Amino acid sequence: MLDITFIRENPELVKQGMINKGEKSADAVDKVIQKDEEWRSLVTEIDTLRAENNSLSKEIGKLMGQGKKEEAQAIIKETSEGKEKLKELEEKVSVVAEERDNLLYSIPNVPDASVPVGYSEEDNEVFKTWGEQADEEWLQPHWDIAEDKKWIDFDRGSKVTGAGFPFYVGKMARLQRALINFFLNEAVEQGYTELQAPYFVNEDSARGTGQIPDKEDMMYTIPRDGFFAIPTAEVPVTNFHRDEILSKEELPIRYAAYTPCWRREAGSYGKDVRGLNRLHQFDKVELVKIVHPDTSDDELESLREYAESLLEKLKLPYRTLLMCTGDMGFTQTKKYDLEVWSPGQQRWLEVSSCSNFGSFQARRMQLRFKNEKGKTEMLHTLNGSGLALPRVVAAIIETYQTESGDVKVPEVLRPFMGAEII
RNA sequence: GGAGAGAUGGCUGAGUGGUCGAAAGCGCUCCCCUGCUAAGGGAGUAAACCCCGAAAGGGGUUUCGAGGGUUCGAAUCCCUCUCUCUCCGCCA
Numbered sequence: 001m002l003d004i005t006f007i008r009e010n011p012e013l014v015k016q017g018m019i020n021k022g023e024k025s026a027d028a029v030d031k032v033i034q035k036d037e038e039w040r041s042l043v044t045e046i047d048t049l050r051a052e053n054n055s056l057s058k059e060i061g062k063l064m065g066q067g068k069k070e071e072a073q074a075i076i077k078e079t080s081e082g083k084e085k086l087k088e089l090e091e092k093v094s095v096v097a098e099e100r101d102n103l104l105y106s107i108p109n110v111p112d113a114s115v116p117v118g119y120s121e122e123d124n125e126v127f128k129t130w131g132e133q134a135d136e137e138w139l140q141p142h143w144d145i146a147e148d149k150k151w152i153d154f155d156r157g158s159k160v161t162g163a164g165f166p167f168y169v170g171k172m173a174r175l176q177r178a179l180i181n182f183f184l185n186e187a188v189e190q191g192y193t194e195l196q197a198p199y200f201v202n203e204d205s206a207r208g209t210g211q212i213p214d215k216e217d218m219m220y221t222i223p224r225d226g227f228f229a230i231p232t233a234e235v236p237v238t239n240f241h242r243d244e245i246l247s248k249e250e251l252p253i254r255y256a257a258y259t260p261c262w263r264r265e266a267g268s269y270g271k272d273v274r275g276l277n278r279l280h281q282f283d284k285v286e287l288v289k290i291v292h293p294d295t296s297d298d299e300l301e302s303l304r305e306y307a308e309s310l311l312e313k314l315k316l317p318y319r320t321l322l323m324c325t326g327d328m329g330f331t332q333t334k335k336y337d338l339e340v341w342s343p344g345q346q347r348w349l350e351v352s353s354c355s356n357f358g359s360f361q362a363r364r365m366q367l368r369f370k371n372e373k374g375k376t377e378m379l380h381t382l383n384g385s386g387l388a389l390p391r392v393v394a395a396i397i398e399t400y401q402t403e404s405g406d407v408k409v410p411e412v413l414r415p416f417m418g419a420e421i422i
Numbered sequence: 423g424g425a426g427a428g429a430u431g432g433c434u435g436a437g438u439g440g441u442c443g444a445a446a447g448c449g450c451u452c453c454c455c456u457g458c459u460a461a462g463g464g465a466g467u468a469a470a471c472c473c474c475g476a477a478a479g480g481g482g483u484u485u486c487g488a489g490g491g492u493u494c495g496a497a498u499c500c501c502u503c504u505c506u507c508u509c510c511g512c513c514a
Contacts, residue, residue, distance in 0.1 A: 043472050047483045054483085057495045061440030072494085079494040245469080366470095376469075 001104055001364045003378075004036050017110035020117050020325035032103035039100050042093040046086065053082045105213070109360040111325045112297075112334040118324030125324070127336065130308070131317025134343040134399065141344035142397040143275030145407065146172065151422075152276070164265070164273070164280030171422045175396070175409075176283060178416030179389055180258050183285040183310065187256035187386055190306055192287060195257040197236035200227035205239040208365035210331050220262045229262040233286035234383045241290060242365040245376055251369065252299065253290040256386065258283065276390035277349065283389040289382040290367065293359065296380035300356040303384045304336045307352045310387055314410045316395050317341040319348065333358045336384075340391060344398035349391040354384030397422075 007014050007029060015026035056079045063072040116125050146152040151172035157165045168176055188194050206212045206228050211219060220229040230236055237257050246253070261284050265273075272278055287306070291299050304320065311318045323335040335355040339348035359378035362368070371377045400408040400422075407422045414420060 040472065043483080047472060050484090051482055053494080058441060060494055064440065076494045083494075 001360060002107055002109065003359070003363060004032070004100075004104060007104075007107070008033055008036065014107060014110055017325075018108060020111055021108050021328070021330070022119050022326040023108065028103050028106050032100060032107065035096060035100035035103060039093065039096045042089060042096060046089050046093060049082055049086050049089070053079050053086070056082075108330040109333050109358060111328065111332075112356070115328065115334050116322065116324045117326075119326035120324075121327055123324035124327055124337075125322040126319055127322045128308070128320040129317075130312060130319070131315070131341065133317055133341045135346060136343075138403055139343045139398060140401065141275065142342075142394040145344075145397050145401060146275070148405075149407075149422075154275075162280070164278070166276075166279065171417075171419075172393075174417060175393060175413070175422060176389055178413045179392060180283060180285065181416050182413055183386055184256060184258055186310060186313075187285065187287060187306075190254075192254045192256035195237055195240070195255045197230075197233055197240075197257050197259055199230055199236075199259060200225075201230055201235050201239065202226060203228070205235055205242070208239045208242050209235045209361060210364065211235060214330070218263050218265070220264060230259060231263045232261050232284065233257040233259040234288060237286065237288040238290075238361060238367075238381055238383065239365060241367055244367060246290075246367075246369040246379065248292065248369055248371065251290070251292050251379075252295065255288045256285060257288070258285045260284075261388075276394040277345075279390055285386050287384050287386045290362075291380050291382065292369070293377065293380045296356050296358065296382060299380075299382055300334060300336075300354060303382055304338075304354045307338055307354055307384050307386050311338065311340060311351070313412045314392070314396065316392070316399055316410075318351075329355070331355075331357050331360050333360070338387075340395040342391075342395055342398055344394075344401075349395065351387045351391045351395075352385035355382060357381045357383075 002014065011029050011033060015029045018026040018029070056075050060072045060075050060079075063069075063075070116123060118124070143152075143154075149172075151169055153167040153169055154163075157163075157167050160167075184194055200222060203212065203226060206216075206219070211228070211231065215231075219231050221227070222229065228235075236259075237255050240255070241253070260281055262281050265278060265280060287303060289296075289299050289303060308318070308320060318338055318340045321337045321339065323332075323337055328335040332355040335353060337350050338352040338354070340351045342349050358380055361381045362378045367379050367381065368376045369379050396410060397407055400410060402408065409417045409420055409422055
């Protein structure tokens with residue numbers, strides 16, 4: 001959610017941002033400004049009326065205390081009239097406030113000036129490419145190798161739960177555990193605080209990070225208890241400080257959390273979902289930063305660099321994309337995607353997405369701090385994967401396969417695997 | 423799952439229908455006093471929103487777990503919900 005005052009003062013900027021993000025119309029901007037004016041004048045009216053009634057009520061109290069019941073009675077009659085008018089206005093103001101808020105929720109975050117304007121994948125900018133993209137003929141996709149070695153059991157996963165819920169068997173299970181350990185150790189070494197988070201969240205939290213009302217369908221629900229299975233650790237971790245006012249000494253806050261993630265991914269099909277490319281349950285280490293507004297630009301760069309360093313340590317070729325306005329999503333001001341090279345599939349696979357949300361999320365969840373002047377101000381939030389496991393696993397299997405049919409263990413994982421060959 | 427107790431400001435804790443946004447204490451900030459230290463005195467110390475103002479600031483409204491209700495008036499009475507604690511049961 002954007003700040004209504006900011007919209008009021010920069011309507012053209014907000015409109016342009018909306019258009020650049022691919023919204024059909026930016027009418028909501030003018031509408032929300034008008035609704036806000038309406039709301040403010042109603043509030044002024046109500047406040048005045050209430051002030052009158054309050055002072056009359058105090059008068060009654062005073063008279064009652066002095067035993068002047070008849071004089072009090074006369075004033076009571078007067079306040080009763082004001083009360084009815086008040087009720088009417090209050091109903092009106094709540095309707096207007098809701099209309100204003102709905103409009104406000106429909107306006108996306110304004111893209112940063114450094115973001116390329118564009119409306120499709122092709123307009124994303126290749127920010128960086130690292131490593132050689134292997135393309136030998138004999139390279140196999142990871143699902144063939146995994147099936148051969150009985151490392152991943154998709155069929156039994158389907159039997160036990162459903163499609164997209166595989167079992168990892170033996171060495172493959174251990175590889176996952178190795179990656180989780182590696183990612184968390186690296187993050188802690190970089191100064192992130194490790195956090196173990198709940199896997200279910202309530203409705204307020206889902207709303208706080210914006211899964212509700214927009215993206216409800218992506219989540220699995222536990223209706224009986226009103227919970228949602230988290231689609232990413234971003235949800236519980238960012239909500240950790242919801243409704244809090246932090247002191248500036250606590251900043252920046254950096255968290256790393258490993259959790260499974262559940263996504264319904266309705267409507268997916270074809271080669272995109274083969275093997276480990278897209279699952280309903282997967283593991284991920286998520287990084288969340290809560291920072292001073294002045295530092296969020298730098299924090300995004302260091303977040304990206306950190307995520308990139310993980311792929312470099314695993315020696316997995318990748319590229320970094322700077323997402324264009326139309327491909328970056330509703331809540332972000334700027335976003336980088338990291339894509340690892342999948343030699344067996346000859347395509348790029350997204351393994352991390354590093355985003356700056358500015359104060360957009362913070363405002364929605366009332367995440368604030370006391371600034372230098374002692375005023376409360378919205379914080380900035382960022383997050384990025386560090387990293388999502390399945391596609392990294394796919395890339396490892398495909399990149400480290402040998403012509404003789406083995407798969408080697410990346411050097412940095414050997415201490416965790418206790419072997420050089422998986 | 424059953425029985426009971428509770429939720430008040432940064433913290434402790436008083437307040438059971440009327441000058442209560444809330445006593446008192448602690449903490450914190452500033453000032454005074456004190457040649458160090460210790461102690462003492464005074465003032466201040468929540469958030470959101472609206473209006474006025476260039477600003478400093480001023481005025482108003484709302485908020486005592488959340489939501490609804492009774493009343494001219496609610497921290498205080500009624501209803502619903504959430505959370506915390508204690509005991510019992512169950513359990514990794």
